[in-house]
């Protein structure tokens with residue numbers, strides 16, 4: 603079948619975006635992996651599928667698939683690209699949109715300067731909600747990686763995150779510890795592994811080894827999870843500038859019981875068609 607797609611990115615975290623608002627698209631894990639493949643397909647970290655809503659009072663539904671073909675609950679950079687996509691395609695003229703995702707409702711807003719602010723909802727801190735196998739709800743918990751023990755904070759932004767504080771992100775063992783944390787047995791749904799360097803109380807540097815995609819240039823939900831972890835550990839004060847390899851995000855959070863607000867860019871690179879088996 604002939605498939606029209608839009609290539610987009612949020613700070614270099616890149617997406618293939620499909621419009622399934624008028625007709626469903628039959629996406630198998632194999633097809634997702636092909637579209638995400640940077641040598642044999644189009645190439646992206648995640649595939650985003652925009653659909654009509656399934657419940658009243660909501661404008662759209664948006665689904666997220668990692669490059670490994672698995673469908674996941676949430677994507678922060680993707681949420682901003684989703685807003686740019688539905689506006690540029692004339693699917694809505696609203697600037698404040700209610701969109702359902704696998705992990706619940708989020709409310710992105712297109713700002714006058716072209717940036718997008720997303721109410722990402724409240725972080726979930728109970729280990730059972732991450733999910734993280736633990737008999738403690740301490741903010742900082744040890745995690746054994748073979749003969750090394752690291753200290754992580756487990757946070758869900760709808761999707762699971764394990765955040766570490768490191769002295770220097772450029773020297774962090776992202777490509778070795780990342781996969782070990784991603785597939786650690788204590789994270790039954792696997793996990794995104796964040797490595798955060800605190801520059802000052804309003805500024806961090808962050809790298810993320812993403813579940814199902816590997817290290818990306820930026821991770822929106824990872825930035826939210828890192829700021830939540832930093833505030834809970836009394837290392838950070840809201841708002842926080844999150845510097846990623848792809849650029850900067852602004853994250854605000856007023857503490858437990860309140861939503862995390864993320865602001866950043868969303869860019870359309872090109873549109874094209876591809877033949878899908």
Ligand SMILES: N[C@H](CCC[C@H](N)C(=O)O)C(=O)O
Pocket residue numbers: 615647648666668674675676677678679680761762794812813814815818820821822823824
């Ligand atoms: N790899 C993530 C999904 C994409 C999240 C990331 N691209 C973002 O911007 O939040 C997961 O498996 O939960």
